[in-house]
Amino acid sequence: MTPLLQVEDLRTHFFTRDGVARAVDGVSFTLNRGEVLGLVGESGSGKTVTGFSLLGLVDPPGRVVGGRILFDGTDLAGADEARLRKLRGKRIAMIFQDPMMTLNPVLRIDTQMVETVLAHDRVSRAEALARARAALVQVGISAPDERLASYPHQFSGGMRQRVAIAIALLHKPDLIIADEPTTALDVTIQAQILAEIQKLCRETGTALIWITHDLAVVSGLADKLAVMYAGRVVETGETSAVITAPVHPYTRGLIGSVPHGKPHRSMLQQIGGMTPSLLNLPKGCMFRPRCPRGDDECLAEPALREWLPGRFARCVHPHLDPHLDDAKERVS
Amino acid sequence: MIVYLLRRVGQSILAVVTMAVLVFIGVYAIGNPVDILVSPEASQAEIRATIERLGLDKPLWEQFLTFAGNALRGDLGTSFVYGRPAVEIILQRLPATFELAFVALLISVLIGIPLGVYAGLKPDSLGGRSVMAGSILGFSLPNFWQGMILILIFAVWLGWLPAGGRGPTVELLGIPVSFLTPQGWAYLLLPALNLALFKMALVIRLARANTREVCLQDYIKFARAKGLSPRRIVFVHVMKNIMIPIVTVLGLELGSMIAFAIVTETVFAWPGMGKLLIDSINLLDRPVIVAYLMLTVVIIVTINLAVDILYSILDPRVRLSEVKG
Amino acid sequence: MTDTTPTPAPLPAPAPARAQSPLLRIARNFAEDRLAVLGLLLFLAVVVLAFAAPWIAPQNPYDLAQLDIMDGGLPPGEASFSGMTYWLGTDQQGRDMLSAILYGLRISLVVALVSLACAITIGVVAGMAAAWFGGRVDSLIMRVVDLQLSFPSILVALILLALFGRGVDKVIIALVIVQWAYYARTVRSSAIVERRKDYIEAARCLALSHRRIMFRHLLPNCVPPLIVVATVQIAQAIALEATLSFLGVGVPITEPSLGLLIANGYDYLLSGRYWVSVFPGIALLITIVAINLVGDRLRDIFNPRLQK
Helix, strand or coil, X not given: CCCCXXXXXXXEEEEECCEEEEEEEEEEEEECCCCEEEEECCCCCCHHHHHHHHHCCCCCCEEEEEEEEEECCEECCCCCHHHHHHHECCCEEEECCCHHHHCCCXXXXXXXXXXXXXXXXCCCHHHHHHHHHHHHHHCCCCCHHHHHCCCHHHCCHHHHHHXXXXXXXXXXXXXXXXXXXXXXXXXXXXXXXXXXXXXXXXXXXCXXXXXXXXXXXXXXXXXXXXXXXXXXXEEEEEHHHHHHCCCCHHHHHHHHCCCCCCCCCCCCCCCCCCCCCCCCCCCCCCCHHHCXXXXXXXXXXXXXXXXXXXXXECCCCCXXXXXXXXXXXXXX | CHHHHHHHHHHHHHHHHHHHHHHHHHHHHHCCHHXXXXXXXXXXXXXXXXXXXXXXXXXXXXXXXXXXXXXXCCCCCECCCCCCEHHHHHHHHHHHHXXXXXXXXXXXXXXXXXXXXXXXXXCCCHHHHHHHHXXXXXXXXXXXXXXXXXXXXXXXXXXXXXXXXXXXXXXXXXXXXXXXXXHHHHHHHHHHHHHHHHHHHHHHHHHHHHHHHHHCCHHHHHHHHCCCCHHHHHHHHHHHHHHHHHHHHHHHHHHHHHHHHHHHHHHHCCCXXXXXXXXXXXXXXXXXXXXXXHHHHHHHHHHHHHHHHHHHHHCHHHHHHHHHC | CCCCCCCCCCCCCCCCCXXXXXXXXXHHHHHCCHHHHHHHHHHHHHHHHHHCHHHXXXXXXXXXXXXXXXXXXXXXXXXXXXXXXXXXXXXXXXXXHHHHHHHHHHHHHHHHHHHHHHHHHHHHHHHHHHHHHCHHHHHHHHHHHHHHHCCCHHXXXXXXXXXXXXXXXXXXXXXXXXXXXXXXXXXXXXXXXXXXXXXXXXXXXXXXXXXXHHHHHHHHHHHHHHHHHHHHHHHHHHHHHHHHHHHCCCXXXXXXXXXXXXXXXXXXXXXXXXXXXXXXXXXXXXXXXXXXXXXHHHHHHHCHHHCC
């Protein structure tokens, strides 16, 4: 079976006044039908730009300059606008981070939903409206008729995100890209939305790319993880394997800084230093200046390599035997 | 909504009263009202009659009450030149000015919005830059000089259009108008263009700035992610958002359009109330000046009120907060 | 005994700061737009020409002894009997248009700049007072500002001059009256934003005097928007003065500004003697365009929303 989405060495650069910002510079991962991929990274690591690149929604001065985006066998990296437009919303949908900003404030909900249906399917307005209504019911919105006739500002944040999800589901897409869709919400609502999306994707067999900086959130949700650092995917693999035995020192640091399931008052680990500026990237491995294992060998940029079965990492000194490494670190 | 409406109407009335007091002070307290309101050629008896009628021998506050009472009854004095009530003369000229202002507003919107949206969508393109450069020029051209250049080119050199005047009019509901006949348009076109150009530059800048801002919003990107056509995004998602500020500003600018019609009417000898004002200033026909001022104040305050109400209808967010408040 | 206080060893010279001063940064940013630089140069040229008029103008257009009625209405480039060339032609009285424009420009600029200075002073004081005292003072001042701004400036100025009569001083007064409110509103809104910030609170806790906080801390932060408004307003003031003079209520005939020169040429326009009003108009246009180009760039620079 060919994978639904296969991204190979994607590069998206921004040509700014101050120089070329390589926001995405070597992103590779694969995603099968119905699978959930967690795309994890700190802010500025290029994960959102990756999401926009898949849909061809990168605005100037940004541009996809290299790599392949094979979606169901066709390459989207070089596809023209008309072709991309047919895919957007129809086969690949996107949910944005801030639900307060994603709905047009001066258009009613029904307008914004019906236009999405009509953009891809030649159906009557009434039928489009019925589908919109059904989608609202599907995401758990009560009194859908009343809601359809409302404006976005009459909704709470969680409710708006549900509407956005309903819009994404209108065409039963093969893939949904969700860009931190719960970050802007209250914690209790976050959990609801999270469960909702998970359930809906499972029911409809939709594949999901969940973009987040929060490893804790995504570890319970994703089948696979792709960890990004400074525009590159530094590690990919099955979620459980990555979480329990991270290969890349950066992933290791990231997991160490999650306060989950540790004894009370135990020290949280932190990664020293800051993410490098995209305009002024270090030579060789991007993580070298912050890496406990960084040395002169890291000055040559490492390629993404399969160190263990199904475990890819971009590192010269990977953690291949976690227990041994832990012991070593405890001694030193 | 009702509370808001009442409060807004109250503010408008307050504005008119304040202006009336200021005009009153200007005419009665600073200047000598006899000089201002009585014709220089009047006889002693006429002067005495006027003093009595306006109560000029009484204390100032009583004079104000007389002035306000007369104003409410629509009596703002009698023109020295025409010997008829000033208000009546001005109202006679009103349709010409209104026609000019509305046509100019229409021109500035119909040409300005598309150009501005285009420049906002493609700010760095050659077309977008040219539109902006043009709008700076339109912004900088002094109205009266630009009108003279229009006359020079289209009337003097090319001879296509008349240099001034209003030409023949036809009656529409008892009001003389120009826009129903080709000859009427020949006379109307240049003055309307003259009056429109400055506002057009304003509309272009406004539309461009708002378009740029709206295009950066997440909801536009989301609309694109939904697979909508660029046409739908521009004409529905962008347009609907930029119309709110544009309508607001334009509504408020309608008042300044009527004020700037003074200049256009003077350049093109257009027989509106602005030309009347300048003529009256030159002839020292002060009752007409006072009447023009009061009427314009009422018109502008009314327009501002109407725009505010329209704005609250257009923007669902305002509508809601006002219902709540 | 000699004073043995050791002179402190010279400190190592501070490393050249990488962060540029704000002024330099603004200048750099400004210089990126070539049109704006052109506008600035043009404006400076106009100012120099206007104030050097008595020394560079071919004749003094108001010294009747220098005028020759025989030279009246000459088209551009024509030479007079005395051999002087009128590059921009002459008006009906035989006045050299080039000289008249230079002198007229001077009057236009003086009127605009003087009214600008007065209006800014009044506006800053009123705006700061409104922002600082708040409450009744604020609402009273802002009521007046709102009322003022709801009427078109040309109307207000026209009526004032119709009541007071014409004159350079009266035009300046009218311009100040129609302009101060813009500055008051601008200063108030940025001062209120600044006032809420922590450092003002800190300054208050230090018990610095009101005046010190207002003028040393609040005012500097109101300067960028004030500059933007001032560039717009100075262009408006020049245009407004010209318009008022054109309408016959502005400056007197003895001190003709550009607007009055254009008005004088209006009567000859239909007979084809375009130069009498076209050239002063072009001078006016160049001045205003130059200012607006500068103003546009400044607005972009100071607009935080468009900054990357």
